[in-house]
Amino acid sequence: GVKARQAQHFDEAADLLKRALALKPDNADALVQLGFVELGRNDLTAARDAFSRALAIAPTYRDASFGMAEVEFRSGNLDAALPLAETIAQADPGNTDAASLVRNIRKAKQANGVKAKQAA
Known part of the structure; x- marks a missing residue:
């Protein structure tokens, strides 16, 4: 997911990170990466949600x-x-x-x- 995000393949990255989060929903690292993916897709609502969830886990x-x-x-x-x-x-x-x-x-x-x- 991180490599896909860095390559600006945001849809692929989002899919991979969401799969990782399905296995481990409290993974703050995956949530932060997903937040940056959503910023890359300019989905501010989804990015805010991902970063908020990460901060709830790791303030x-x-x-x-x-x-x-x-x-x-x-x-x-x-x-x-x-x-x-x-x-x-x-x-x-x-x-x-x-x-x-x-x-x-x-x-x-x-x-x-x-x-x-x-x-x-």
Whole structure:
């Protein structure tokens, strides 16, 4: 499933990961991988579900938190996305993906502020 996801064969990856989860539903790793597959398919609802289930099993799983931050960002929930991404970036300063996500969320929040001022 992971190799299929990395090759961007998202439908195949989802099928394989769902089969693994049928055998072991509390596999947080498989849930996180499924979450990233669903992000790749732009199914934010399914991605949110997978990451939420992973976090329920393993509340400190950084990849699950990162995935949830990505879901919130793509959903436009910037106020929910920023603290998640900042926590990951602070816990792992070398994580360039988390640092980039924090920057992108801040830029989006700033752009939203400018739009709000222009509308007023």
